[in-house]
Amino acid sequence: MTILSALGLESGRKVRYAMVGLGDITQEAMLPGVAHTGNSEVVAFVSGDLEKARLVGEKYGVTAFYGYEQFEQMLHSGTVDAIYLATPNWRHAEFAVPALKAGIHVLVEKPLEVSTAKAQEILDAQQGTGAKLMVAYRLHFEPATLSLIDKIRAGDLGELIAFNSAFSQMVSPANHRASNGVLGGPVLDMGPYPVNAARYVFGEEPTEVASAIGSRHPQAGLGDFDDTVAVTLRFPGGRIAQFTLSYYANALDSFVVLGTKGSIQMSPGYMYGVKLEQTIALGDAKSHESFKNTDHFGGELKYFSDCILNGSDPEPDGEEGYADVRVLEGIIRALETGTSQKLEPFTRAKRIDTETQKMMLSAKSPPELVGASNPARDKDTAPAN
DSSP, rough: OHHHHHOOOOTTOOOOEEEOOOOOIIIIIIIITTTTTTEEEEEEESSSSSSHHHHHHHHHTTTOOOOOHHHHHHHTTOOOEEEOOOOOOGGGGHHHEEEEEEEEEEEESSSSSSSSSHHHHHHHTTTTTTEEEEEGGGGGGGGGHHHHHHHOOOOOOOTEEEEEEEEEBBBOTTTTGGHHHHSSHHHTTTHHHHHHHHHHHTTTTTEEEEEEEOOGGGGGGGOOOSSSSEEEEGGGGGGGEEEEESSSOEEEEEEEEEESEEEEOOOOOOOSSSSOOEEEEEETEEEEEEEEOOOHHHHHHHHHHHHHHOOOOOOOOOHHHHHHHHHHHHHHHHHHHHSOOOOOOOOOOOOOOHHHHHOOOOOOOOOOSSSSOOSSSSTTTTOOO
């Protein structure tokens, strides 16, 4: 079998997608990425603003538009194989559940949902349908991240001890994230990044939210939620993950993995539209690696379409999404109660397949947005999703 046939490209077949939600992440990142896949096409938009849908449709040659209230009609139109779901986090189950039950494949932005109960609704809806479900963990298709995982698995850092991260952006008070309380706050919006990173670094599931403290800065002009949150997680084997999230600090996305033989710092470590970089310390020797700026979104979409076309199951599946929501929910409980939160035992069946996911890398191409804006006050800063 050739590489092309393995990717489902040799036959020329394409998966037909409806984009559900036309905010900044769909326009700025996913729609431009479709051209880099070779196995995917967009045939419909679902939006609460049909005029915006038509304007974006003019840019991408899309002529089928549906309001949210027409979602069921779209599902049964016979013209769509899959959806890319990028509504606000708390509306994921609302669209993912009926899509899966209708046999439509779902690529949903992270987090999978805002509670384990809602996430479980999505997982239950998939059962027995034949529809595939993948959570859009774009860093699972990014070269610096895959290189980091390979180095850790090769034992370069020795026994892993700790993970430390800072992830911040100045969110505009005009953005929807500022007016939806904890549902739009940094824990659910930005938290999936360090939580997921700590999990793929350690290859384990956290057992406890040891602490979570938050602070609110009135001068930030944001809503009724903690705009800055610091978290400590316990992992098996005495490993510890600590990270700070903020909607009111200068933009930063970095993390460092500490081991008995060395360390690797990723900075940038989470964002798209920039080269991700590693600073490596092994004993007394130090080195630096800068990786190609790839299209994370085109890569993950190409991979998901390949899974659909070839009948394989995606690695960042619904269980991967549930694994993070389980932790995020514990963080929110710890913030609300001021106490540590034991997490129910959980075992993850899959881990990142670095060799397969390296095959999905492609170029980057930023567009102009229609009726949507980057959430950051600094418009040159890419959003987190």
